[in-house]
Amino acid sequence: MSDDREDSNQTAVEMGRITKRFPGVIANQAIALDVKAGEIHALLxxxxxxxxxxxxxxCGLYEPDEGEIRIFGQLMRFRSPKDAIAAGIGMVHQHFRLVESFTVAENIILGQTKGLWRDSPQRLHAHLQTLAHQYSLTLDFTARIWQLSVGEQQRVEILKALYRRARVLILDEPTAVLTPQEAQDLxxxxxxxxxxxxxxxxxxxxLKEVMALCDRVTVLRDGQRVGTVAVPQTTEQELAQMMVGRTIKRQRRTDPPERLPQTEPALILKQLSVMGDRQHLALRAIDLAIYPxxxxxxxxVDGNGQRELEEAIAGLRPFSQGELWRTGNLAHIPSDRYSMGLLTEFSIAENLVLRDVQHPPFQWRGLLRLAWIRKYAVDLVQRYLIRTPSVQTRAGNLSGGNAQKVVFARELTRHHQVLLAAQPTRGLDISATEFVHAQMVARRDAGTAVLLISTELEEIxxxxxxxxxxxxxxxxxxxxGASADVHQLGLMMAGKTAVGHAQLADQTPSFYPAEADRRTRD
Amino acid sequence: MKNISTAWLHLLNRSRLKPLAPIAGGAIALMLGGILLHVSGANPLQAYGVMFAGAFGGTRQLTETLLKAAPLLLIGLGMTIAFRCRVWNIGAEGQYYIGALCGSAIALTYPALPSLILIPLMLAASIGGGILWSGLAGLLHLYRGVNLIISTLMLNYIGILLVQYAARVPLQQPDGFLPESAQFGDNAQIPTMLGTRLHWGFGLALLLVGAVYLLLWYTPLGFQLRAVGSRLSVAKCVGINTSRSILIALTMSGGLAGLAGILEVSYTYTRLKGDISDSYGFSGILVALLGQLHPVGVLIAAVLFSGLMVGAQSLNVVLQIPASVAQVIQALVVLLVLAGQAIARAKRDDAIPLVAHDG
Structure with missing residues (x-):
């Protein structure tokens, strides 16, 4: 390995005029990409x-229709991920590929079939220790995956790739699942x-991460390469424009309409306590009232009871104590689109009627009104700007932003008084985020009580x-909200309620500088 | 690791012939079966000729095949509903027996009722029995978290033994020695239709093909059952009563299995005995899978599967080939056609799935 690393200017990856078509779309059109050894290259x-x-x-999951891939100068043809791994490509997917009930060490060696006799546990641990030490990755190799935080699980994935001698490491939106502190560590x-x-x-x-971390950036838009720039020679603004192909409209937060003094809360939580999955008290005597x-x-910070709060309000988790009052229906944007919000095997039209399919007008005398449902779906797809070839397309084929729009379209079209939005922009791009925020503000202005659960401080x-x-x-x-102080918020999120603490600077994640304009995102 | 078999699979995976993989699987199975027949001392081509003629070669043979297809079809349709909701009911055999028991109890208790009243009562009782037996597993699952696969499987044995007990003690023919009930009267025998030997149960099963199709794709209930089967956590989150859906899918499949039970007893055996099934409850599961959980596919699969069973009999009768050889061929066909279907379903560019993808 060390031979390759001596020359840091060596080109590690060279992708030339790569084209990949899927039925109905050209996903990649004549894209070129080169990444040097020792470089952190952003794909934006x-x-x-x-x-x-x-x-x-x-990483060998697909084969290109046209174009060539060279790894350290050698022309490659990957027929399967195994070929790519053998060539030194390591991928850390957004959704980790780890066995929850196995230990860290077991996960790392999983799938290694070299030799009938595996390394003895002692030698394996020693080897892993050396590797972890070399790359400053602290991990307990005997811990089981389910005991680890998301950030630690990601470290397991990285170490797994390094153990397989990866010389090229690909990380797919690695910070999307991390807390600000974990993102810093990563x-x-x-x-x-x-x-x-x-x-x-x-x-x-x-953009902030890319600017802070990377050496060069390649920007893609609509399956084509817009350009590659060196980070020191560019600005966030320029990158954003390359990404969206237009100037970003800055999100404006409008103040809510005057609340009538006599309005009653639409959602009340009274001393609500809820058990978590591991039989611990995940919510302790929460008091909260949300007005129309x-x-x-x-x-x-993620993992402080957000999931349990969401599930309790949505009626998916029983509470051990306390009361919950709600007027009217609930529209629920779940924190996990794919395990809570959408059926990936079902069509967009089917997903849009998922919640109310048993009620008129979607059914008549016990039969589905398919033509009506189709028309309804076409209408919603237009209104919510869902980019799809047709309403019969499977929801699993949509990009994250469009999938989230389907959830919004379904939930907001119901008659509702309370909107519960949990991590509504997780994994979404700028324009989809803008869309989601505009929708929430519009509901608020229309008199809905909105509860936003988010680990993105800027969004809050x-x-x-x-x-x-x-x-x-x-x-x-x-x-x-209008006069919130970022420092104080940061302290509270870290569990320190006293203001003026000495560790103030450390506790405020550097992604969110104190002087950040609260009215903007990205 | 590239070896010949994966390279071959990749080639197959890319070709336009992929949809034909199930047929190729069937052909390979017949070829392997041919070797087996040859070893058993028969001419494979002649043997297959005998099998085909025995199952489809004439009106009498075809009728026999369709008669045997009826219970397979009913159970296969029920399994289609259950499996679409991802309810793993493998207790159809037991539900079939209990359905037969309940229907028989009516036939033996009210022997004097006219057909027009007695037969509907028998059918209703058999459906009720199947619902009860499957519902038992469902309640254990929903209230006590008992694994459905285990409970439905175990209830098979209880159900079968219960019928054997009933045929030996409470329902035994009053002055008989054999462990079987008195013969049903003609009024308890399901009538044949359109001047053939085919009984109306087969016609009912055909009607149910359409009904199940409508249920699954044209009603809100079927929509919700499929949604639960597609992803339980999402269904729960959008407010579908998943427990109710699971119970409905389970009891529908149980009810249909029970119905198959009384039809067989009423027509084929005309009395309750301890042995009233040709493993229909288990074959019905295969038929549902072979039919790709689509009612029309299940109809085709049921007729073909039944054809294999009937053809195997004539193989035995005409060429004195042991029944076990025919059963091995039958199993090979099922296995390789299912494998072919898996290949046909795999998307292009999908790696041959070594690791299960979740969600």
Whole structure:
């Protein structure tokens, strides 16, 4: 390995005029990409721009229709991921490929069929220790995956790739699932890896991260390469324009209409306590009231009870104590589109009527009104700007942003008084995020009580009229959205309620500088 | 690791002939079966000729095949509903027996009723029995978390033994020695239709092909059953009562299995005995899978499967080939056609799935 790493200017990956077609779309059109050893190269683009397809070609999941791939100068043809792994390509997928009940060490060696007799556990551990030490990756190899945080699981994936002698490491939106602190750790790790000669391809649509971490950026749009620029010679603004092909419209947060003094809350949580999956108290005596015409943001680091709060309000999780009052129906944008919101095997039209299919007008005398459903779906697809060839397309074929639009279209079309939106922009690109935010503000202005649960602090600051901070299952603070102080919020999210703490600077993630304009995203 | 077999699979995966893979699978099975027949001392071509003639070669043979197809079709349709909802009911055999028991109890208790009243009562009782037996597993699953595969499988044995007990003690023919009930009167025998030997149960099964198709794709209930089968967590999240859906899918398949039971007893055996099934409950599962969980596919699969069973009999009778050889051929056909279907379904460019993809 070390021979390759001595020359840091060596080209590690060279993809030339790569074209990949799928039925009805050209996912990649004559795309060129070169990544040098020791470089962190960002692949930037909106959802559906072709980033994931390009990387799936590089890691052997697909074969290109045209074009060639060279790894360290050698022409390659990958017929399966195994070929790509053998050539030194390592991929860290957004959804980890780990066996929950296995240990870290077992996951790392899983699928290694070399030799009938595996390494003895002692030798394996020693080998892993050396490897982890070399790349400063701290991990407990005897821990089981389900015991690890998301950030640690990601480290297992990275180590797994390194164990397989990866010289090119691809990370697909690695920070999407991380807390700000974990994201910082990951970035330090990646810098360390690059310094030792690994070529890193960093797929993202978060401009701040790209600017902070990467050496060069290749921007894709609509399956084509817009250009490759060196990070020091560009700005966020320029990258954003390359990505979307137009100037970004800055999100404006409008203040809510005056609340009538006599309005009753639409959603009340009274001393609500809820058990989590591991039989611990995930929510402890939550008190919360949300009024019609306001957005209440729940800020907090992931894993502090957000999931349980969402499920309790949506009626998916029983509570052990307390009460919950709600007027009218609930529209629910779930935190996990694919395990809660959409049936990937069903068509867009079917997904749009999923919740109310048993009621008129979708059925008549016990039979589905298919023509009516189709018309309804076509109408919603137009109204919510869902980009799809037809309403019969399977929802699983949609990009993340369009999939989320389907969920929004279904939920917002119901008659509802409360909107529960959990991580509504997770994994979405700029224009889809803008769309989602505009929808939420519009519902608020129309008099809906909106509860926003988000781990993206910027999103909370940008939309909320009031902000509650969730920490270890408790609401540790409540503040006005317009005058919220980022430092104080950061402290509360870290469980420190006293202002003026010495560790203030450390506790505020550097993604969110204090002077950041709260009214903008990206 | 590239070896010949994966290279071959990749080639197959890309070719335009992929949809023909199930047929190719069937052909390979027949070729392998041919070797077996040859070893058994028969001319394979002649043997297959005998099998085909025995199953489809004339009106009498075809009638026999369709008669045997009726219970397979009913059970296969039920399994289609259950499996579409991802309810793994493998207790059709037991539900079939209990359905037969309940229907027989009516026939033996009210021997004097006219056909027009007695037969509908028998059918209703058999459906009720199947619902009860499958519902038992369903309630254990929903309230106590008992695995459906295990409970439905175990209830098979309880159901079969219960019928054997009933045929030996409470329902045994009053002065008889054999473990079987008195013969049903003609009024309890399901009538034949259109001057053939085919009984109306077969006609009912044909009607149900359309009904199940309508249910699954044209009603809100079927939509919800499919949604639950597609992803339980999503169905729950959008407010579908998943417990109710599971119970409905399970009991529908149980009811249809029960119906198959009384039809067989009423027509073929005309009395309740301890042995009233040709493993229909298990074959019905295969028929549902071979038919790709589509009612029309299940109809075709049921007739073909039944044809294999009937053809095997004539193989035995005409060429004195042991029944076990025919059963091996039958199993080979099922296995390789299913494998072919899996290849046909695989998307182009999909790696041969070594690792299960989730969600």
């Amino acid at each position: 683009g909106e959802n559906g721009a072709g980033k994931t397809t390009l990387m799936n070609l590089l 970035m330090a790790t990646l810098r360390h890896l690059a310094a030792q000669g690994t070529a890193i391809i960093f797929i993202s649509h978060k 015409g306001e957005i209440v943001g729940i800020a907090g 600051l940008c939309l909320s009229d009031r902000i509650a901070v969730l920490y270890e299952g408790r609401i540790v603070g409540m503040m006005d």
